[in-house]
Amino acid sequence: MGRRRRPLRPPPGAGLRRFPAGRREARSGLRPLPRGQREGLRRVAAGGGVRRVRAPVRRRALTVWAGAGPYGVAGARAAAESARDQVDDEAVRLRSAVKAHDGFFTTYGISPYSRYIARWCARRGLTPNQVTTASLITALIAAGAAATGTRGGYVAAGILLLVSFVLDCTDGQLARYSLQYSTMGAWLDATFDRAKEYAYYAGLAIGAVRGGDDVWTLALGAMVLQACRHVVDFSFNEANHDAVANTSPTAALSDKLDSVGWTVWARRMIVLPIGERWAMIAVLTALTTPRVVFYALLVGCSLAACYTTAGRLLRSLTRKARRTDRAARALADLADSGPLAQGVAAVAPGLRGGFTVPVVALLGTLVMIGAALFLPYGSWLTVAAAAVYALLSGLAVARPLKGALDWLVPPFFRAGEYVTILVLAARSDVPHAVPAAFGLVSAVAYHHYDTVYRIRGGTGAPPQWLVRTIGGHEGRTALVAVLAAVLTHTSGFTTALTALAAAVALVVLVESIRFWVSSSAPAVHDEGELA
Secondary structure, X not given: OOOOOOOOOOOOOOOOXXXXXXXXXXXXXXXXXXXXXXXXXXXXHOOOOOOOEEOOOOOOOOEEEEOOOOXXXXXXXXXXXXXXXXXXXXXXXXXXXXXXXXXXXXXXXXXHXXXXXXXXXXXXXXXXXXXXXXXXXXXXXXXXXXXXXXXXXXXXXXXXXXXXXXXXXXXXXXXXXXXXXXXXXXXXXXXXXXXXXXXXXXXXXHHHHHOOOOOHHHHHHHHHHHHHHHHHHHHHHHHOOOOOOOOOHHHHHHHHHXXXXXXXXXXXXXXXXXXXXXXXXXXXXXXXXXXXXXXXXXXXXXXXXXXXXXXXXXXXXXXXXXXXXXXXXXXXXHHOOOHHHHHXXXXXXXXXXXXXXXXXXXXXXXXXXXXXHHOOOOOHHHHHHHHHHHHHHHHHOOOOOOOOOHHHXXXXXXXXXXXXXXXXXXXXXXXXXXXXXXXXXXXXXXXXHXXXXXXXXXXXXXXXXXXXXXXXXXXXXXXXXXXXXXXOOOHHHHHHHHXXXXXXXXXXXXXXXXXXXXXXXXXXXXXXXXX
16 A cells, blocks of 8 residues: 555644635635646745645645745745746757657657757757658668668668658657647658658569569558558548547447556557567568568568457447548548449449448459459459449448448458559569559559548548549559450550559649648648557
8 A cells, every 4th residue: 555645734833824725815826836846846845934835737636835924825936936947948848849659669769869869950950841851861762772682781771761760750859849830741741651661662672673582562562451551540530530538348448458557568569550660670671581571561560450450340339429420521532432433322322221331342342352363364354343343332432431330441442452453463474563563552552641631631632633533443443454454464564554653643743742832731740650
């Protein structure tokens, strides 16, 4: 048992009285102080009429003993202000620069010194955007080192990747330390993390090919898995954006587990956040081969995806609150439905039943992926499967996505599109088809990430003309299926995928840059993925 506190008693002597907690006199005589300032008050109080002052910050009573000697209420107030002046503002700024909820590796391996790098940058007039750009450049150099395919290049790549991550933590800490938030910074912070990681995957794949080991399929698989994990996170969070309280027993259990220290770190590490993931990639790059790196990524991210998705399914099934119109619109925007699906949705009746919509979306995804995997490559039956996929996609979005599990619809569509492109490119046996597919998925994934951060900024999804121009998820999937059927086992398939990737990237990047540098774009400082 802990030591019991002695009750406050007035000191002996005349002219002393107690101001009970909550009385107007006490509130006007002494303002609540942070915990670190109490000792200064006690030292001052030791010299005269103030016997004891207790002024915690949160929810506790404010009790002041005031004497008639040289220290009364006014003296206590002066003592409080004196103690406040003794607070180390610089230490407070350094502590507040660190993100409150980070992963284990970032909290104990990066933040203890990266905050001082942030202060060093601030004192020299560097901006967060400059540090973010330096992090991107460092990661691209790391990718280039990995692309050499030599052991020295792999070791240098691992070290530079960690340096890039340190700078990635530093830019956010610098923004919080110096209170420098900007529209451009929001865009850079929202997109560069993904660009750095996927560029590094490409560098590893190029290096492996130079060493005689083609791992492009593994690299694209790792990127697809990571992008699908992110859309699960985004979709679930947007579906529950308007929840005002934990109405799920699963969420309540999670809150209880948070009170046990070691479970917090264990649960954060299980999901393989960016800090742990990049540390694993860097170490394995330096010590092993690119193939081992991608195997570890695929296994680790798969386990993390199973853990997080299972927990969110349980929360959704036991959640009592209804989805709001705002959440339904966000999920519809994340679905990225193109003209084909929108046309079906306009004429089709809304599906009934609480779980019908995600089941139909899953069925369409399985039909498309199954056709790409098991039908003869280049068969027009795959194109027919793409038509069925477009039809079922339209049925899935024919009514507002307000069901308990409707947040699964965007992840199903992402998996249907990305995996189909991966499988058809891998089965084509055409030189450089998989690298071209890597570029196409990268361009489409950028569009989907851009959609997420626009929604988070409160401006809604990209304009409809952009979605129609790039075809929507079902349109792009059908187009790739047609290209595989028409250009069977010819180099034209690689050329077509490359041209499609360049066209999507051009349109999406031009509109994205125009939006984020415009005056109407929100200056949102997003904390991003758990680091």
